[in-house]
Amino acid sequence: MRRSIKSAVMLVLLVITSDISETAAAPSCNEVIASLTPCLSFIKGAVVPAAECCSGAKNLAGQVSSNGDRQSVCGCLKGVFTRIGAYDPNKMPLIGQKCGINISFPPITAQTDCSR
Numbered sequence: 001m002r003r004s005i006k007s008a009v010m011l012v013l014l015v016i017t018s019d020i021s022e023t024a025a026a027p028s029c030n031e032v033i034a035s036l037t038p039c040l041s042f043i044k045g046a047v048v049p050a051a052e053c054c055s056g057a058k059n060l061a062g063q064v065s066s067n068g069d070r071q072s073v074c075g076c077l078k079g080v081f082t083r084i085g086a087y088d089p090n091k092m093p094l095i096g097q098k099c100g101i102n103i104s105f106p107p108i109t110a111q112t113d114c115s116r
Contacts, residue, residue, distance in 0.1 A: 026068060029079070032060060033076070033080060035057065053095065054095075057103055074108065077105070077108050
């Protein structure tokens with residue numbers, strides 16, 4: 001009887017732990033792209049980000065909770081931005097400010113060090 005209780009407790013702990021690790025994972029690159037695609041017009045020259053850009057950035061900010069998550073997002077954007085043509089990398093850091101959300105992007109170029 002005692003052994004089956006211990007086994008049940010271990011199973012519950014495993015399930016809880018796996019749920020926590022899944023929710024704490026960094027957003028996938030596809031999720032990052034989907035969230036920030038509406039921001040393309042802003043980083044390519046528009047004066048203000050579209051409402052959809054702010055909504056996507058806010059959604060992304062809710063998924064990024066650790067330094068590792070930020071590094072993952074940075075690496076994804078660095079890879080994507082090499083293929084979008086001309087853009088102003090200095091506009092990325094403005095998204096959080098212009099949208100009124102707590103998210104910080106560095107200026108992303110081919111030389112950006114995402115390991116920080």
